[in-house]
Amino acid sequence: MSSPEPPGTSLLVADDHPLYRSALRRAVGDVLPDVIVRKADSLPAVLASLAAHPDTDLVLLDLHMPGNAGLAGLAALRSLHPATGVIIVSATDDPLVVRRALDHGAVGYLPKRCDIDVLGTAIRSVLAGQVWLPPGLRPARRDEAAAGGDRALARALAHLTPQQFKVLELTAEGLLNKQIADRLAIQERTVKAHLTAIFEKLHVRNRTQACTLFRQLLVREPEYEDACD
Amino acid sequence: MSSPEPPGTSLLVADDHPLYRSALRRAVGDVLPDVIVRKADSLPAVLASLAAHPDTDLVLLDLHMPGNAGLAGLAALRSLHPATGVIIVSATDDPLVVRRALDHGAVGYLPKRCDIDVLGTAIRSVLAGQVWLPPGLRPARRDEAAAGGDRALARALAHLTPQQFKVLELTAEGLLNKQIADRLAIQERTVKAHLTAIFEKLHVRNRTQACTLFRQLLVREPEYEDACD
């Protein structure tokens, strides 16, 4: 606690809104000067950055950005980089969304309108290995027993390999096996092999049911009146 | 306006919570004494009641009840009984959900904690042909231009025949054509015929995509702390 963060700590800010992303990055830089901060504006960019810097300790992830509709991106991150922590940054403060994010392995949840000092507190807590939630949402942490199917879903998704995850995503978009094969530059037979493994891991019997499960990850963006950008 | 409701007006209260259902029914009876009020505790019960009483003018529909996850029940009602008005009664007051309900043909939205006199006002407004929303949610009515894909989805779903709707529901549950056929006591070929028609009406190419569209109707129940029952 006395040495807030080790020198090698690195962090990734993922938000598709340029102004907010910059503000967030600057805020982090102010609060934690010794931390390396990178940026990404889309989910592919996040994955690319993590691939290039596997030692990244923490990602501040916007729930809604290109290539990431809802919790799917979080699940993908958790599946690909289990060792990297994820704090969700979202305009939503629906307790249900918060709890689902935690179920899927987020270690923090940051409403977008929080203060800078809160930001610092949250990041330090998380780097210290704790889960951080805004004060108003703390109770959400407690109904773990009453948690819906998201726990099981998260566990199952975590067992998917990266390629299987991609196949599942494309399947959920309604693509044919052949189309998926073309997109991934592999044979259709390989797609089928992946799907068979996916079905087994998710405990479903066909692509429609797998699609249903995966679609539960999508969280709709609430539409607010204030057009502050 | 001077004669609030015609003598033959009939109304259906659909809520799976017995206490709340009774309270709602009594409240309606107090406010509108000349109205026939029926009750239903599940979506099948609602459909059965409407089948028995096609002249029902208005349904007070809970968004979450057995057989009805989210907006699917509303869409089914609108598809089967276009002439019957529907007021959504829900614990949710998410503006997005409100607007989606309106997109799918609801003519009113009633938060569960509203006063009795508000209830009367709402019902009278709706019976007079107006759309009624609680004061705090009126703005939601205005962003019709910015409406998401729900308008198009609602239009497409409204064109589905009752049987097609059932087939789509079962398909979205991940059932095989054969299983759907068994459930509906028809031949598998007939199921396929329905599905082909459904795909065309929804402008999709296979069951996975149709399932995706239909699943957009599901609205998650927010989980509140108060366990008042």
Place this chain on the structure above:
DNA sequence: TTCTACCTAGTACTTTCGTACAAGGCACGG
């Protein structure tokens, strides 16, 4: 009655999906 929409079912066919079993290449950690 005639028209229309819906539900149903048929034949015949192609395409897609999914499974079973086997196996080579590759990267990584013990």
Place this chain on the structure above:
DNA sequence: CCGTGCCTTGTACGAAAGTACTAGGTAGAA
């Protein structure tokens, strides 16, 4: 080096899905 997990592909097959066209029965509306 060896084991392990992942990705890939193969063969072969059966099951399911989807299309195209036709058509009878029924019920309600014009």
